Amino acid sequence: MREVSFIKQNKEKWLSFEKAVFNNDFENPDELASQYIHLINDLAYAQTYYPKSKVIVYLNQLAAKAFQKIYKTKREDTNRIFGFWKTEVPLICYQYRTFIYVAIIIFLAFTFIGTISAANDGGFVRSVLGDDYVNMSLENIEAGDPVAVYKSGSNWGSFIGITINNLKVGIIAFVLGIFLGIGTLYIMFKNAIMLGSFQYFFYEKQVFWESVRGIWIHGAMEIFAIMIEAAAGLILGASILFPGTYSRYASLNHGAKTGIKILISTFPFTFVAGFLEGFITRYSNIMPHWLSVSIIAITLSFISFYYLIYPIKVQKKITQTLPTNFNFN
Structure with missing residues (x-):
């Protein structure tokens, strides 16, 4: 698939996902996780077939934002304060x-x-x-x-x-x-x-x-x-x-x-x-x-x-x- 077609095919999905992540507009964590997996798949595809494309940078940044939301909502035993400095802040600093x-x-x-x-x-x-x-x-x-x-x-x-x-x-x-x-x-x-x-x-x-x-x-x-x-x-x-x-x-x-x-x-x-x-x-x-x-x-x-x-x-x-x-x- 040509890069232009790839972007055209997925653009609306990415923008919709980005808006949802930005506004924290998700009914439940499972929905966010499911869409995140699709995003990661698109990122992997772009890295494989369009290694020099700017779309990789965009998808990487969007994936980081999504992970921050997932990290907040998923059940885990890790201390929240520890996780703040271990994962959340570094991801923000990268972004x-x-x-x-x-x-x-x-x-x-x-x-x-x-x-x-x-x-x-x-x-x-x-x-x-x-x-x-x-x-x-x-x-x-x-x-x-x-x-x-x-x-x-x-x-x-x-x-x-x-x-x-x-x-x-x-x-x-x-x-x-x-x-x-x-x-x-x-x-x-x-x-x-x-x-x-x-x-x-x-x-x-x-x-x-x-x-x-x-x-x-x-x-x-x-x-x-x-x-x-x-x-x-x-x-x-x-x-x-x-x-x-x-x-x-x-x-x-x-x-x-x-x-x-x-x-x-x-x-x-x-x-x-x-x-x-x-x-x-x-x-x-x-x-x-x-x-x-x-x-x-x-x-x-x-x-x-x-x-x-x-x-x-x-x-x-x-x-x-x-x-x-x-x-x-």
Whole structure:
């Protein structure tokens, strides 16, 4: 069968199924499971006979959406909360991976702008970070402890205060996505510019390595989580700008639910980052170099694996094995 005929023959069925999945319009899980099997069969057929077709991408995305519904409705003994992070979030991240990539690229670009601005304007760092913070940092550098600011206060007090602040930043980054994503971009710009100028400041004062060992023990997860939260905000904004074949309200409703799930998924990482900043970072100047580097490498590897690599593995596993191994009863 020619590809055009294949698409023409199944187009209405796919669109109808997509609309049902999008609006959760199913009388029972068995109906959803039955149509899902037909969809998987169409996907397998397309992969076999039209390996370079764009229809494969479409069917893959639709299959991921359908599986999320099946996963919610089928009877199982697996803990729901565990399943949320194990399967549901990775599938969402795979489906919206472009937004995650874009958020990361934009954040890094803004960080680069902050670095370049600090390098070419002697007063830029003070305008961004404030005179009090810069003066305090200079005093700490002269005292031989560039990251002494992280040693102020008690362990628990720092942990709680920092975690609440980071949660607030992430929530704001998401919520402001309602302004067509512009609000999210502003939060990204503000934080990335501060990060770039902040790191250049330490580089200029020749204590860059000391700052990295301290700041990035907690910063690896903290900054990466902000980028993921920004991606959630961009999804929210895009749901308004590009509703597709759905009403703008329905698209916004779906975008908000999706973004909230991604936002919630970052909370454990934010808590870990807060714990590291409150209890571990303060000892960065006395711990062995290999230990601080190991903590940075492990935390960065874990969160980047979860949001960038693990979703691909989950999606691949589902599309390859689910039709024959998954029990819908």
